[in-house]
Amino acid sequence: MACSGGADSLALAAAAAFHQRRRSTADGTTGAGRIGAVVVDHQLHPDSEAVTAAALTQLTGLGLDPVISVQARVDPNSTAGPEAAARTARYRAFAQALEQTGAQRILLGHTRDDQAEQVLLGLARGSGTRSLAGIPAVRGPFRRPLLGLTRDETEQICAHAQLSPWQDPANTDPRFLRSRIRTEILPYLKARLSSSITDSLARTAQIAAEDADYLDQAAKARFELLLEDPGAEGQLRMELQALGDEPPAIRRRVIALAVIAAGGATPSYERLTAVENLLHRSGSAGPIELEGGVSAHRGTRGSPDYAKLVIVPRLN
Template identity: 45%
Template sequence: MTLHPSIAAVRVPVRAALSRLSEGDVVAVACSGGADSLALASAAVFEGHKLAQRIVGVTVDHGLQPGSAEQADRVVAQLAAMGVDETLTARVEVANASGLGPEAAAREARYAVLEEVAERLGARAVLLGHTLDDQAETVLLGLTRGSGGRSLQGMRPDFGVFARPLLGVRRDDTITACQVEGLGFWDDPHNHDPGYTRVRVRDRVLPVLEAELGPGIAEALARTADQLREDTLLLDELTGEALARARRPGGLDISTLRLEQPALRHRAIHRTALEAGVPASELTRGHVLDVDKLVVGWRGQRWVDLPGHRRALRREGLLVVEPA
């Protein structure tokens, strides 16, 4: 019997991800009960067991909605029915005092608990169910922030113990795969709440782009993310070399730094500010350009105020970032 195309679309990248691991390895799959993560879990069981790997289904209950504990129980039952070797439920507290929005705070708490779970299980990988559609939404959101190539490179296919094998798979395929396999997936009400910017991008912005500019917008955005990720890796390496040339005890040598190309000089300033304690979420390109004027456009400015109670200034031929 021919395998359904949507099931194949999910299984092929999961097989590729798991084949990089070894026989007997533990693989955790984060599963919310949505179509993306259920399709991922099903594929991980099918492909992982062929490789003699141990598949653990992990459900994280954020406690943000009424009935979240019952939903977590339903997911555990689904995971057990599809044949995972072990199930695990973790309840997290989403801190309101973190300074993040509810979505970002929940994500931060989720990754923290998944890292802890991976350490306790000795898992070689934690699989996440983000799809190509999620990647396209992330790139568009990065574009609206105007914070350069780093924000446009989207989600990384893997980082630390985490892997996202479905970043090249459309959401339609994960939904269809679940339907073909008879997996009843949960449709999170938050996914339809227009109060979230990501939901508006998903339900309003991307459909308009597809209608007005033609099909393939999501794929094009995902390709852009891949290309920018490669460029950013190279620029990060070159920035490290530029910083090594300019570093002196107490700061960066201005005469050396000013010879660097603007792209590297700006990145070196940005990285130096972060290392000095400037909050990444508050450091803007405007701040970086103001500091750059201390290097290439100095007219006697005393200093540049930066977020996090820091300031940049010239001192004895050095660029210094210090507490204000």
Template identity: 40%
Template structure:
């Protein structure tokens, strides 16, 4: 008797590896939109989880962005229930807030998934991102100019979010879905050129393939993996610098790292003092930052800006570079406007973030 189709076997194998690394009491939830990628993932989990003695369910999110979305979510839930997954959860969200519709929908979706994980803890959620999704993410990061961490793409695991299919291309995963006899739904937004990811998928990547030859998606994904390893190492060193810079007992309170009397004048002009409380985010002492390598200093500045409330999707390398000038090229300049209504300002030997 022959085994499963190679595409089905590849998806099941990827799921099996992930399940084998989880603690025995962990509930597995599949995030499923009804699209081919997440449906193939759900089918593979439904096959592998019982054989691994695991509890496995699913979550589908109704974003309410299209007419009939509630009925679509219920139809997806019915398919998931038919696969034997339990519990099957339908979560309805409201897509609002900053960053445009793509960012707002993603934020709402992940909030719903995180809520489901919390309700069934200890639990993880499996996401159906493929190698092609990784390549698209790298190109979007390149367009933002946000540095190596942005170009590192999506990690196989981020907290309780797991991505078993990152090593498989979209064609393989969709072939697996068809071979499992699952009827996938194509989200019209995936074809809508108003959305950046859609343009990357249907215009940018094909153009690169035509210009440079096949294998671009795989090459971008490999590059992301290498950059992620480098970025992880640098982040470890940056953690130490961040701790040193945010130590309120550090020498940065006096502005001794700058050697520029204009720093003290600016503190007086802006009403700053050498020992005031934080004004909306972390305060960073200039002295240890000024002595650090660029790669570590800019990581610390970016981390502080995010902690102060800057949206990660809007914070670019240009913003971080302007913050860096408060440390390395201080000439008494005023505040730096950042995304999310945040300002960075140098006062009395410290970089402060204000709402």
């Protein structure tokens, strides 16, 4: 499991240690299903070494083993912003911890409050259903078992377990959008709109996740049917008419799948819209430059790709 030293992840550590002790008592074993912990030091706070040391001590005291720390290297010049840069560095550190320990999965301490904040972030960015689905309970090796608990409840768990969580000053720093949502927007909505707004937003995330899962599966099935035999140099081709007949929610997902299959990254809404405009058979035929060095164009009259959308893989 991952621990920052904050209340959420320390509460998760206490719960994990409790369940491991109970399971060991029940079956008489101590080695199977061992739970350890990793503390990621982002080196962004002047007391980060002391915070990491305090977290390691408390985790060891809970009986978790192994307990390790990994330093994250945050790119100060990242164009994605400080929050995104820290997240990227953190997940690189998680990958290092998985390799170092041979662990199968990592537990993360996100709560229902985090889920509500994530939905509001998606709304602020004008994102689609997948973004409004918030933080997934399961993705790859990561598990988030506390999404049903509130931040207040994790603090109560820490108090009961006599743990001393660290209060990260970044959580209340108004320079960060998530911090403003946490300290200003959500309290305002609770006071002026509904005291249960956190629960409502978390429920919205669950509904959106179910809808997004269904649409993603439907789009994958349509993509496999619409995709023609690869063209020159592995180009991906789909008939304009057939793709244009798909509902917008499926059509955009199919295009995104094609871009990813060609080696690119998930396209932005603006880039997807630009590719959709190629389906009208009027105006520019492209190419449209897409994320990850991939491009898209419409086959012109007289070419072998006439009346087809062509996704050109990135050059290696």
